[in-house]
Amino acid sequence: MTSPAKQRQRPGPELLELRRRMRHSASHLMADAVLEMFPEAHFAIGPPTEEGFYYDFDVPRPFTPEDLQRVEETMRRRIAADLPFAREVLSRQEARERFARQPFKLAIIDAIPEGEPLSVYRHGNFGDLCEGPHVASSGKVIAFKLLSVAGAYWRGDERNPMLQRIYGTAFESQALLDEHLKRLEEAQRRDHRKLGQELGLFLFHPIAPASPFFLPKGAALYNTLVDYVRGLYRQHGYQEVITPQIFDTELWKRSGHYQAYLESMYFTRVEEREFGIKPMNCPAHALIYAAQLHSYRDLPVRLADFGRLHRYERSGVTHGLTRVRTFSQDDAHIFCTPDQVANEVKAFVGLVQGTYHLFQIDDMRIAFSLRPDKRVGTEEMWDRAEGAMREVLKGLDLPHEEMPGEGAFYGPKIDFFVADALGREWQLGTIQLDYSLPERFELEYTAADGSRQRPVVLHRAMFGSIERFLGVLIEHFGGAFPVWIAPVQAVVVPIAERHVAYAEQVRATLHGAGLRVELDGRNERMQAKIRDAQLQKVPYMLVVGDREAAAGAVAVRLRSGEDKGALPLERVKELILEDVANGR
Numbered sequence: 001m002t003s004p005a006k007q008r009q010r011p012g013p014e015l016l017e018l019r020r021r022m023r024h025s026a027s028h029l030m031a032d033a034v035l036e037m038f039p040e041a042h043f044a045i046g047p048p049t050e051e052g053f054y055y056d057f058d059v060p061r062p063f064t065p066e067d068l069q070r071v072e073e074t075m076r077r078r079i080a081a082d083l084p085f086a087r088e089v090l091s092r093q094e095a096r097e098r099f100a101r102q103p104f105k106l107a108i109i110d111a112i113p114e115g116e117p118l119s120v121y122r123h124g125n126f127g128d129l130c131e132g133p134h135v136a137s138s139g140k141v142i143a144f145k146l147l148s149v150a151g152a153y154w155r156g157d158e159r160n161p162m163l164q165r166i167y168g169t170a171f172e173s174q175a176l177l178d179e180h181l182k183r184l185e186e187a188q189r190r191d192h193r194k195l196g197q198e199l200g201l202f203l204f205h206p207i208a209p210a211s212p213f214f215l216p217k218g219a220a221l222y223n224t225l226v227d228y229v230r231g232l233y234r235q236h237g238y239q240e241v242i243t244p245q246i247f248d249t250e251l252w253k254r255s256g257h258y259q260a261y262l263e264s265m266y267f268t269r270v271e272e273r274e275f276g277i278k279p280m281n282c283p284a285h286a287l288i289y290a291a292q293l294h295s296y297r298d299l300p301v302r303l304a305d306f307g308r309l310h311r312y313e314r315s316g317v318t319h320g321l322t323r324v325r326t327f328s329q330d331d332a333h334i335f336c337t338p339d340q341v342a343n344e345v346k347a348f349v350g351l352v353q354g355t356y357h358l359f360q361i362d363d364m365r366i367a368f369s370l371r372p373d374k375r376v377g378t379e380e381m382w383d384r385a386e387g388a389m390r391e392v393l394k395g396l397d398l399p400h401e402e403m404p405g406e407g408a409f410y411g412p413k414i415d416f417f418v419a420d421a422l423g424r425e426w427q428l429g430t431i432q433l434d435y436s437l438p439e440r441f442e443l444e445y446t447a448a449d450g451s452r453q454r455p456v457v458l459h460r461a462m463f464g465s466i467e468r469f470l471g472v473l474i475e476h477f478g479g480a481f482p483v484w485i486a487p488v489q490a491v492v493v494p495i496a497e498r499h500v501a502y503a504e505q506v507r508a509t510l511h512g513a514g515l516r517v518e519l520d521g522r523n524e525r526m527q528a529k530i531r532d533a534q535l536q537k538v539p540y541m542l543v544v545g546d547r548e549a550a551a552g553a554v555a556v557r558l559r560s561g562e563d564k565g566a567l568p569l570e571r572v573k574e575l576i577l578e579d580v581a582n583g584r
Contacts, residue, residue, distance in 0.1 A: 023048035025134045026170045032126035033074035044104040052169030063149045082139030083123040143177040144170035156314035192474035193320040210318035210325040217487035229330040238302040243284035249274040255283040256376040260409035281305040285333040286441040294445040300336035321471030334458040345392045352429045365417040369406035377436035385433045386412045410436045432459040480537040483579035490540035491533045492519045502549040
């Protein structure tokens, strides 16, 4: 199977800048058109994005599809007029007078530090508080389309007013726009949020925002992924541990998370003490390592943890399973000597490549992320860490790109990016080299000469967030999972009521072999049951009637529509088990 998100050549910086300017200009044209329709509207922000642009509005009634059509028509008139985009610099007082009836613009003005210029970009009779840049004139917005409307809180904060956000996109040619719209259509068909509901995998509830509830089928899929990783751990010398959910804030101050990760953490108070809910497992693993003495002969120590993590994500950026507030990782920390780093990183990269190939994900982008502005540790530590990782990448001869400023706050990292059905990239696997944590926790091992030395730590995960990996996987397969991970691998379909007893024997036999099997005993026509199983993307449909019951057989149909005819039950069991064993 080929991924629908097969990696396309990434546009160069000049083309990306052209698109950004065009999309930014299109958002201004859209705001102009909305204010023509609704003169009393309040408009907030309208930036370009990687996929297009949007603008947030407070209008007297919800936008309708007809409204979007009228907005597009007005935008096309502005484009045909080829109106110049002109920049104007205002004083703070002039800006406040210009936008006196626009409360969101006044809030933006108030947030701009004193002394910084306030610029307005104008086209025709419309002006917007904006830093730019834009295309030279409206006629340079070549091909655009308004796509949808959604709710969005002002500044992404649910305590603020809910606004209406119009999404659109623009490209430098109609052909590229048409191609993008086709990808959007395919992405909507494969959207993991839609498929997750249709296939009964998970749900979301406003009582726990951005926190998925996994239903029985989703839990089966989730646990299959976890079991697969546990199998790798047994093969490669990892030890699984279980650690607490909350820790005294002193731990997070010691690890550096309190200083560098505060805005993404949840806190609570118990008996006059402040506790932080863990966003990461590494400090707990440092405590475990420090609880006993280690010799160089013990290293590397590889501690794995599927503990649940919690990180605050603004409501405006949460997205199905791919960006949530609670999740688990196939997380592990490798405590090793500096000389062992290269072999450990190479072994991990091999695991990632083999695992992704098993899941039929053969297109990925590798990034080497370097020191961010907000970081802990000395410059000498960062020099050593980046140098060590760069040497490993060189030795592996892995195509990659360097990403300045994108490293973790404690160390550089090698990240593995995979695209979803729309081509949006998500960071999944990662391995990160950390010299700081051992210093902060005074970790040691006894070297061959008897001296006490500091280990280094490798933070690593193949899937990353299991929730995010599942979201990408659902879209990658369009919900039609390989047999070995399918939440339901076979459904037994009795033709009539009198065949239910034999159908139950079939189900019990396959279930006893460790397969995930359901029996559809509903009082429905056989064809309706088969159609429902196909819609649920079940790999095997096993039909039983009089002849099958008499022969100890089942009639096998595949979700592709292929009819394999009647086969002995034992042979069918072997076929499904072979699929599972071979990762098919």
